[in-house]
Each structure stands twice: as C-alpha cells, then as structure tokens.
Amino acid sequence: MPRERDGSWLVKVGLASCGIAAGGRKVYDAFLTQLRDGALDTELKQTGCLGMCYNEVLVEVLSPQKERTFYGRVTPDRVDRIINEHLVQGRPVTEWVIPPEEINSLLAKQKRIVLRNCGIIDPESIDDYLAAEGYKAIEKILSSMSPLEVIDEITNSGLRGRGGAGFPTGIKWGLARESPSRQKYIICNADEGDPGAFMDRSVLESDPHSIIEGMLIAGYAVGASEGYIYVRAEYPLAIKRLELALADARETGFIGENVLGYDFDFDIKIRQGAGAFVCGEETALLMSIEGRRGMPRFRPPFPAQSGLWGKPTTINNVETLANVAWIILHGASAYSVYGTEKSKGTKVFALAGTIAHGGLIEVPMGITLREIVFDIGGGTSTGLEFKAVQIGGPSGGVIPASLADTPVDYESVTKTGAIMGSGGLIVMDETSCMLDIAKFFLNFTQDESCGKCTFCRIGTLRMQEILKRITEGNGRGEDIEILEELAQNVKRASLCGLGQTAPNPVLTTLKYFRNEYEEHINEKKCRAKKCQALITYEIIPEKCPGCGLCAKYCPTGAISGEKKQPYVIDQEQCVRCGLCMNVCRLDAVSVH
Numbered sequence: 040m041p042r043e044r045d046g047s048w049l050v051k052v053g054l055a056s057c058g059i060a061a062g063g064r065k066v067y068d069a070f071l072t073q074l075r076d077g078a079l080d081t082e083l084k085q086t087g088c089l090g091m092c093y094n095e096v097l098v099e100v101l102s103p104q105k106e107r108t109f110y111g112r113v114t115p116d117r118v119d120r121i122i123n124e125h126l127v128q129g130r131p132v133t134e135w136v137i138p139p140e141e142i143n144s145l146l147a148k149q150k151r152i153v154l155r156n157c158g159i160i161d162p163e164s165i166d167d168y169l170a171a172e173g174y175k176a177i178e179k180i181l182s183s184m185s186p187l188e189v190i191d192e193i194t195n196s197g198l199r200g201r202g203g204a205g206f207p208t209g210i211k212w213g214l215a216r217e218s219p220s221r222q223k224y225i226i227c228n229a230d231e232g233d234p235g236a237f238m239d240r241s242v243l244e245s246d247p248h249s250i251i252e253g254m255l256i257a258g259y260a261v262g263a264s265e266g267y268i269y270v271r272a273e274y275p276l277a278i279k280r281l282e283l284a285l286a287d288a289r290e291t292g293f294i295g296e297n298v299l300g301y302d303f304d305f306d307i308k309i310r311q312g313a314g315a316f317v318c319g320e321e322t323a324l325l326m327s328i329e330g331r332r333g334m335p336r337f338r339p340p341f342p343a344q345s346g347l348w349g350k351p352t353t354i355n356n357v358e359t360l361a362n363v364a365w366i367i368l369h370g371a372s373a374y375s376v377y378g379t380e381k382s383k384g385t386k387v388f389a390l391a392g393t394i395a396h397g398g399l400i401e402v403p404m405g406i407t408l409r410e411i412v413f414d415i416g417g418g419t420s421t422g423l424e425f426k427a428v429q430i431g432g433p434s435g436g437v438i439p440a441s442l443a444d445t446p447v448d449y450e451s452v453t454k455t456g457a458i459m460g461s462g463g464l465i466v467m468d469e470t471s472c473m474l475d476i477a478k479f480f481l482n483f484t485q486d487e488s489c490g491k492c493t494f495c496r497i498g499t500l501r502m503q504e505i506l507k508r509i510t511e512g513n514g515r516g517e518d519i520e521i522l523e524e525l526a527q528n529v530k531r532a533s534l535c536g537l538g539q540t541a542p543n544p545v546l547t548t549l550k551y552f553r554n555e556y557e558e559h560i561n562e563k564k565c566r567a568k569k570c571q572a573l574i575t576y577e578i579i580p581e582k583c584p585g586c587g588l589c590a591k592y593c594p595t596g597a598i599s600g601e602k603k604q605p606y607v608i609d610q611e612q613c614v615r616c617g618l619c620m621n622v623c624r625l626d627a628v629s630v631h
Contacts, residue, residue: 047080047081047082047103048079048080048081048082048100048101048102048103048126049081049082049084049099049100049101050070050074050081050082050083050084050098050099050100050101050126051084051085051086051098051099051100051101051158052066052067052070052083052084052085052086052096052097052098052113053085053086053087053088053089053095053096053097053098053158054067054085054086054087055087055088055157055158055241055244055245055276056088056237056240056241056244056276057088057092057095057237057241057398058088058095058096058097059276060095061095061096061112062096062114062115063095063096065114065115066096066098066113066114066115066118067083067085068115069115069118069119070083070118070122071083073118073119073122074122079122079126079127081126084161085161085162085163086099086158086159086160086161086162086245087156087157087158087160087162087241087244087245087246088157088158088241088244088245088398088399089157089158089159090145090154090157090158090241090398090399090400090401091109091111091137091142091145091396091398092397092398092399093395093396093397093398094109094111094112094137095111095112096112096113096114097109097110097111097113097158098110098113098121100121100125100126100131102129108125108131108136109136109137109142110132110135110136110137111135111136111137112135113135117132117135120132121135144414144415144417145396145400145415145417147414148402148403148406148410148414148415149400149401149402149415150377150385150401150402150403151385151401152361152362152365152374152377152384152385152401153242153249153358153361153362153385153387153401154242154245154246154387154399154401155171155246155249155365156168156171156173156245156246156249157241157242157245157246157399158245159171160246162244162245162246162247162280162284163280163283163284165248165284165287165288165291168246168248168249172368173248173249173252173364174248174252174293175364175368176252176256176363176364176365176367176368177252177255177256177259177293177298177299177364178299179367179368180256180259180367181259181298181299181301181303182301184367186216186259186260186261186262187216189256189259189260189367190209190212190213190216190260190261191209192366192367192370192371193208193209193212193260193363193366193367193371194207194208194209194210194213194371195209195371195372195375196209196366196371196374196375196383196384197371197374197375197378197381197382197383197384198359198362198363198366198374198383198384199382199383199449200355200356200359201356201358201359201362201386201387201461201462202228202319202355202356202358202359202461203431203434203458203459203460203461203536204536205382205449205459208355208359211343211353211355212257212260212261212353214341214343214344215261215262215263215343215351215352215353216260216261216262218343218344218351220350220351222264222265222350223261223262223263223264223350223351223352223353224263224265224266224267224346224347224350224351224352224353225254225257225258225261225263225265225266225267225352225353225355226266226267226268226269226321226324226325226328226346226347226352226353226354226355227250227253227254227266227267227268227269227270227355227356227357227360228269228319228321228324228354228355228356228357229243229250229268229269229270229271229274229277229356229357230269230270230271230312230318230319230324231271231274231319231357231461232271232314232315232316232318232319232432232487233431233432233433233434233460233461233463234432234433234463234479234480234483235389235391235392235429235432235463235464235465236389236432236461236462236463237389237399238357238358238387238388238389238399238461238462238463239356239357239358239461240274240277241389241399242357242358242361242387243270243274243277243280243281243357244274244276244277244280246361247277247280247281247283247284248284248288249360249361249364250268250281250357250360250361251284251285251288251293251294251307252293252363252364253355253359253360253361253362253363253364254266254268254305254307254360255293255294255298255305256363256364256367257353257355257360257363258303258305259303259305261351261353263305263351263353264304264305264306265305265306265307265308266305266306266307266308267307267308267309267310267328267347268281268307268308268309268310269310269312269318269324269327269328270309270310270311270312271311271312271313271314272311272312272313272314273314278309278311281309282309285307285309289306294306294307310327310328312324312327312333313327315327315333315487315489316433316483316484316487316537317333317334317335317487317488317489317535317537318333319537320335320535320536320537321342321354322335322336322338322342322535323335323336323489323535324354325342325346325347325352325354328347329347329348332489333489334489334491335489335491335534335535335537337534342354356461358387358461358462362374362384362385377403377404378403378404378405378448379404379405379446379448381448381449381450382404382405382448382449382450383404384403384404385401385402385403385404386401386402386404386447386459386462387399387400387401387462388400388401388402388411388462388463388464389462389463389464390411390415390416390464390466391463391464391465391466392428392429392465392466392467393419393420393421393423393466393467393468393470393471394412394416394417394418394419394420394466395416395417395418395419395420396415396416396417397416397420400415400416402415402447404446404447404448405446405447405448406446406447407443407444407445407446407447408428408438408442408443408444408445408447409443409444411447411464412425412428412443412466413425416466419466419468421468421470423468423469423470424440424468424469425440425443425466425467425468426439426440426467426468426469426471427439427440427467427471427473427551427552428464428465428466428467429463429464429465429467429476429480429544430452430457430458430459430460430463430464430465431452431457431458431459431460431461431463431543432460432461432463432480433480433481433483433484433487433537433540433541433544434458434460434536434537434540434541434543435457435458435459435460435463435540435543435544436455436456436457436458436543436544436546436547436548437457437467437473437476437477437544437547437548437551437552438452438455438457438547438551439551439552441551442455442551447459455547456543456546456547456550457543457547458540458543469567470567470568470569471567471569472510472555472565472566472567472568472569472570473548473551473552473555473556473567474506474509474510474548474555474556474559474565474570475510475567475569475570476544476548477506477544477545477548478503478506478507478510480544481499481502481503481506481541481542481544481545482503484499484537484538484541485499485500485503485541487537488537488538488541489537491534492532492533492534492535492538493532494528494529494531494532494533494538495529495533495534495537495538495541498525498528498529498532498533499529499538499541499542501525502522502525502526502529502542502545505518505521505522505525506522506545509556509559509560510559510565510570510572510573511570511572512559512563512570512572512573514556514559514560514561515560516560516561518556518560519549519553519556519557519560522545522549523546523549525542526542526545526546527542529541529542530542555567559573568630568631571614571615572615574615574630574631575610575613575615575630575631576608576613576615576617576619576620576628576629576630577608577628577629577630577631578598578605578606578607578608578619578627578628578629579626579627579628579629580605582625582626582627583600583605583606583625583627584603584625584627585600585601585602585603585604585605585606586602587600587602587606588622588623588624589606589618589619589622589623589627589628590606591622592618592619592622593618593619594614594616594618595612595613595614596612597609597610597611597612597613597614598619617630
C-alpha cells in the first residue's frame with residue numbers, strides 16, 4: 040500500500056476513462072480550487088479505476104484515523120459540502136456515501152491480484168507504485184533467481200494466458216527460452232477490441248508500472264532485451280500514462296541498460312494499433328508492428344520460434360503480465376491456492392449490459408456465473424428476469440440463465456459452447472433478443488475480417504444475410520439448418536482464431552434459444568420485441584388522454600387524433616421507432 044501522511048486527510052478522485060467520462064476532471068478541479076489555500080491539511084490525489092464504474096465519479100476520503108469513506112456519483116456542486124461537513128467537521132455527508140454493505144457485497148467474493156493497485160495508487164506516480172511493493176519482484180529475480188527458476192515459478196503457479204486461449208504461460212516462456220537466438224522480444228498485447236470489454240484499458244490507465252514490471256520479468260526469463268506494448272490508438276489516456284511510466288522507469292534505472300546495476304538490458308517501446316480487431320491475433324499483431332498489413336499467417340512456426348522480424352517472441356496480454364510480479368513476490372503456491380485444478384488464480388471481467396453494478400471485477404477461477412451476476416453484480420439493472428450472459432466477446436458465446444451455476448474456468452465455459460475470452464461479460468434480461476445479439480456480434484466479426492480466408496470472408500457474410508432476413512420477417516424453413524452448416528464450415532476452414540470462433544454467438548444461441556429462431560421464422564414473432572419488422576405499436580384507448588405528445592414526436596406523422604380523445608397509429612406509416620412509447624408518460628402505448 041502507498042504511504043499516506045500521518046495526521047492529514049486524503050482525498051482520492053477516480054480519473055480513469057470511466058471517471059473522466061462521468062465528469063471526474065471537473066470534480067478534481069473543484070477540490071483543487073477549494074483546497075489550494077492550504078487551510079486544511081489535506082492531500083488531493085488522482086487514482087485509476089476502482090471497479091465501481093456504475094458509481095462514477097468516485098471519491099474516497101481517508102481520515103487521519105485511516106477511516107475510509109466512499110462517495111458515489113459526485114458532481115462539482117457537491118464538493119463544497121463534502122469539504123465543509125466531512126473534512127472540516129468530521130461528519131460524512133451520509134446521503135451521498137456508498138453504503139458499506141454495498142461495497143462489502145461487491146468485494147466479498149473478489150480477490151484482487153491484477154487489480155491490486157487500481158483505484159488505490161496514483162497511476163502517474165512511480166513513488167506510489169514503489170510504495171506498493173512495486174519493482175520488488177524484478178529486484179528479487181535479478182539478485183537471487185536464475186531465468187529457469189523464474190520460468191519454473193510461473194509454471195508452478197498454473198498461470199494461463201488471459202487473452203482467451205488459456206495457454207500455460209510458463210510453457211510459452213520455456214519454449215522461447217529454448218529457441219536459439221541472440222535477439223528475442225517480449226510483446227504485451229493490449230489490442231483490446233471486444234465490444235463491452237475494458238479490462239486491459241483500465242489496468243493500463245490505473246497501474247501501468249505493473250505491466251512494465253511483468254515485461255521485465257518475462258524478458259529476463261526468456262533472454263529478451265527488447266519489448267513492445269501494442270496498444271490501440273483509441274486508448275489515449277492509457278498511452279499517455281504508459282509513456283509517463285516508461286519515462287519514470289527509464290530515469291530510475293528499471294529499464295534500459297544494466298537494469299538496477301545488473302547484467303541485464305531491457306527496453307520497451309509503444310506501438311499504436313489502428314484499431315483492427317484481427318490484430319489481436321498474435322501473428323497479425325506481429326505483422327502490424329513490422330509495418331505490414333495486419334493479417335494472420337500459418338503456424339507453425341510459432342512466435343516462440345519465429346516471431347517479430349523472424350526472432351523468438353513471447354506474446355502475453357495485459358492481464359497475464361499484471362499477474363507476474365505478484366506471483367514472483369508472493370510465490371507460486373500463494374497464487375495457485377485460488378481457482379480450480381486446471382484453471383488457477385483469478386480472472387478479471389468487465390461487467391456490462393443490463394447489470395446493476397457494472398464495472399470491473401476480479402474473481403477466483405471457479406466462481407459461478409450466478410455469483411458474479413447476482414452476488415457481485417447486484418442482478419439486472421432493470422429488475423427484469425435474468426436471461427443470459429454473453430461471454431468472451433465476438434469469439435465467445437451466449438450462456439443461458441439455466442446454466443448460471445456453471446463454474447467460470449476454461450474447461451467449464453468451453454463445455455457450454457462459449458469460450459472464456461479476454462473477459463468481457465455482458466448481462467442480458469428478458470428484453471434481449473437472441474437473434475439480435477447473434478447478428479450484432481456476427482456483423483462485428485464480418486466487418487473486422489481481414490478477408491484472407493474465403494470461409495471467414497464469405498461464410499460470415501452469408502450467415503449475416505440469413506440472420507438479417509430472419510429478423511426482418513422473411514425467414515425460411517431451411518434457414519436454421521443452413522446457418523448451422525455454414526457455422527461449422529467457417530469454424531473448420533478459417534485460418535485464425537477470429538474466423539474459427541466467429542460462429543460461436545450463432546451456434547450458442549441456436550443451441551440454447553432455438554425456439555426464438557423458430558418463432559421468428561414460423562410465427563413472425565420477436566418475444567423480446569426488439570426486431571422492428573416483427574412488432575407493432577398500439578395506443579391503449581383507456582389510457583390515452585388525448586394530449587397529442589406522441590403525435591408531436593412521431594417522425595412520419597403516423598399518429599393522429601383529436602385533443603382529449605384517444606389517438607391512433609396508422610400501421611402502414613409507422614416505422615416502429617418507439618419514440619411514441621418513450622415520450623408517453625402514462626404508459627398508453629404498448630408494443631406487440
């Protein structure tokens with residue numbers, strides 16, 4: 040933990056992207072303005088993401104007696120009262136305080152290893168990182184461990200790659216170590232492109248030095264002298280804080296020549312990706328760093344034998360590397376105590392969708408989906424029935440509520456037809472249409488296909504066309520069988536992981552929600568009322584007072600009537616935009 044000043048107040052404002060988007064900078068500036076005169080012995084600090092994104096802007100107040108109070112959804116106009124009542128008079132403003140029981144329920148089933156410093160330290164301060172046991176792991180291995188001992192420690196911990204495939208990290212490092220070459224590379228894959236995923240971004244913004252230290256340890260273990268962080272350009276704050284962290288680490292001797300005075304050279308550069316989802320695939324990523332078009336290539340040879348510029352290369356994602364220093368410092372056995380027999384440690388998830396407590400969590404492997412959704416996530420934000428989760432992004436799949444007791448580990452999730460993926464977890468209630476979900480993710484992968492493989496390029500397009508036709512009310516009896524056949528062919532014949540897993544959202548929704556496909560095709564019905572071509576809006580005469588508000592907002596003039604008389608909707612002119620339902624304050628508009 041970072042050192043705090045004795046006898047003084049400490050105010051922390053969350054300034055990761057989630058906090059900034061909610062107005063965090065204005066809140067920070069309001070505190071700064073009022074505390075500038077120094078009349079109060081108070082330190083103001085920025086932090087990263089604590090994980091409670093649904094409560095941003097998040098402000099933590101730490102009293103001289105080390106009592107922690109969290110304020111949620113803070114706005115600049117609340118700052119004055121927090122200062123005058125809490126900091127001056129010692130009385131928290133209770134109506135804005137996040138209830139301790141809410142925080143306890145959120146954190147009780149978590150174990151924060153990757154997120155150990157997130158929301159606690161100032162991500163732009165190397166002193167904060169050092170005070171939180173930062174760079175002690177690299178000191179430990181340089182002074183007392185051989186490269187093989189480091190690899191053995193990582194192997195014994197059971198750490199598997201958190202980028203999605205789950206390949207054992209220690210084995211990957213060992214293969215690179217054995218490859219004969221004077222030049223080797225370490226790459227941090229921070230090309231996070233899954234819709235709804237923000238794990239890597241949050242860690243880079245909140246604790247960049249942990250990634251640098253993880254790369255240093257990996258470099259020492261495999262015999263590499265140079266590293267690259269491949270991060271998408273859409274993450275400007277992450278890039279800024281990485282650049283600051285690298286500059287501070289270089290100035291203090293943690294990277295560069297003769298790290299900490301030992302015979303070990305290692306430097307790190309940042310490469311910004313242009314946002315192509317396929318560049319998350321490691322061979323396409325390598326081509327992008329080399330300045331070529333990011334397209335996957337055949338394997339073998341694998342990157343551990345021939346990677347960047349033909350040299351042995353180890354590629355790990357952000358979450359994997361963030362675990363490394365903790366494992367070295369605390370030991371493999373301390374890490375492997377968490378998780379299951381084959382899936383050790385913890386997993387970071389980005390909770391999104393219709394979830395009450397959306398944000399970032401880190402849980403021991405083996406926890407169930409039900410515990411994540413209800414005990415940590417607080418259930419659905421709408422209060423409607425929980426229907427399913429979409430896990431693993433476009434490469435993942437949909438797991439229904441009936442399988443909510445599935446343990447979250449690589450093997451159990453794979454058995455459902457989905458994959459763990461990098462950690463996006465989208466919660467859906469009964470208003471979600473499973474065909475609409477499948478179509479969304481298939482549209483994404485079709486757009487992001489590099490086009491190299493015929494089955495990925497054309498097969499996903501044909502699947503996309505079928506789903507579009509079904510959701511527009513033109514489905515045919517043979518469509519389900521054709522979708523399944525296409526999906527299996529795309530999985531079997533595609534070159535890289537993007538194409539091989541692109542059909543997963545379709546296959547899992549067909550597996551668990553086949554009845555919805557049949558309803559769309561045979562009954563021209565969307566039970567979730569999401570597919571516009573299959574729904575109608577009607578005004579309930581008994582509830583309509585004839586105010587005319589719906590007619591005023593109707594973009595096509597489909598609604599007509601007289602004042603103080605029930606209005607009606609012309610179904611031929613109605614484009615089913617739903618504006619009438621949104622503006623009606625009396626629930627006089629229904630959808631069927």
